[in-house]
Amino acid sequence: MAKTAAKNTPVSTAPRAPRKGKKSADAVVMNHAEMLEADNIDNLLAELTGMGGEPEIVLEAGAANDTDATPIVIADAAPAVALSDDELEATLGRVEAVQASIDAASPAVTDPAAMPTGDASDAVPLTPADALADAPAAPKIPRKHYANKVDRIKDRLGAGAADYTVLTLADAGVSDEDLKNVMDSTFAIIQGMNKKEQNRASLLFDFLSGKKATLNTVLEKTLRVLHRDGHITTGKDSNLITELLGKPYSIGSARAMSGNTVGMYADLKLLKADGKGRFVANAESTLLAAANAKLGLVTA
Numbered sequence: 001m002a003k004t005a006a007k008n009t010p011v012s013t014a015p016r017a018p019r020k021g022k023k024s025a026d027a028v029v030m031n032h033a034e035m036l037e038a039d040n041i042d043n044l045l046a047e048l049t050g051m052g053g054e055p056e057i058v059l060e061a062g063a064a065n066d067t068d069a070t071p072i073v074i075a076d077a078a079p080a081v082a083l084s085d086d087e088l089e090a091t092l093g094r095v096e097a098v099q100a101s102i103d104a105a106s107p108a109v110t111d112p113a114a115m116p117t118g119d120a121s122d123a124v125p126l127t128p129a130d131a132l133a134d135a136p137a138a139p140k141i142p143r144k145h146y147a148n149k150v151d152r153i154k155d156r157l158g159a160g161a162a163d164y165t166v167l168t169l170a171d172a173g174v175s176d177e178d179l180k181n182v183m184d185s186t187f188a189i190i191q192g193m194n195k196k197e198q199n200r201a202s203l204l205f206d207f208l209s210g211k212k213a214t215l216n217t218v219l220e221k222t223l224r225v226l227h228r229d230g231h232i233t234t235g236k237d238s239n240l241i242t243e244l245l246g247k248p249y250s251i252g253s254a255r256a257m258s259g260n261t262v263g264m265y266a267d268l269k270l271l272k273a274d275g276k277g278r279f280v281a282n283a284e285s286t287l288l289a290a291a292n293a294k295l296g297l298v299t300a
Contacts (some may be wrong), residue, residue: 034039150191153205164208167269168284170236189267196256197264204264208290218244218257220295222265225287227236227297232271 035193037213051090146152157164162179166172174182190201204219206212214220225243226232232240234255244254262279265271270288281288292298 094243149195149202150187150192153190153202154187156211157205157209160209164205164287166286169286172286186268193264193267196259196260197267200261200264201268204268204287204291207294208287215291215295217247218261222258222261223291223295223297226271226281227292231274231280232262233278234262
């Protein structure tokens with residue numbers, strides 16, 4: 001009897017109060033679609049067509065355990081939205097419209113690999129060997145060979161040979177005809193030197209003509225000692241030997257180099273013997289004046 005009475009118990013047909021905060025399916029879809037990036041649209045469609053989780057079915061209040069009671073479907077932790085075919089089609093249309101809006105707002109991108117990046121970070125860096133391989137080969141300058149030091153001096157002085165082969169002020173004012181004779185005389189003096197002295201004469205002309213930025217060490221020290229002491233001596237305990245030993249050179253090297261240097265300077269009239277075993281500056285020497293000026297050895 002209790003079971004029969006339960007079946008005849010009237011079920012309330014009063015309208016249910018709407019749940020607070022419930023939103024229509026369309027509104028839910030639109031809100032989600034507007035927040036998604038274009039590549040998340042497929043996730044939203046998957047949620048619409050098959051949200052995970054089975055809904056929990058309970059009986060209406062007052063009809064507990066009554067098999068004829070009207071069931072009420074309430075959402076679980078991941079509620080499903082039941083849409084009819086028409087509602088689903090309309091919702092999909094709205095999603096597609098949102099996706100079209102997102103696509104329109106995004107910049108058009110073709111193949112990213114083919115687009116210029118604006119920098120050379122993707123370029124393969126050239127190694128120094130590659131750069132040298134790609135660089136055009138510098139033309140090789142053939143090395144000149146001279147029969148003797150005089151030919152070398154003539155070639156390196158070139159058209160300016162007259163400026164450095166006039167040895168004294170007395171020869172500086174000669175005519176053009178006589179100038180050639182003066183030049184030939186100077187080259188003859190160099191030709192008569194020994195090979196060591198010729199080599200030192202070549203170094204002197206390279207410095208005076210600007211072919212070399214610095215003067216040979218021994219040649220420079222000799223001129224500095226001359227400027228400091230007013231004379232040059234070449235004996236065992238001479239001022240020049242003492243200066244060269246401080247380089248340091250051995251006593252044998254110092255005597256040989258000092259002898260060849262002073263002999264070359266005397267032949268080219270930078271020095272002259274004073275008759276007392278010493279060499280002093282030749283005030284008429286054009287080469288001595290030029291060398292002192294380049295070395296900064298200017299007498300007040």
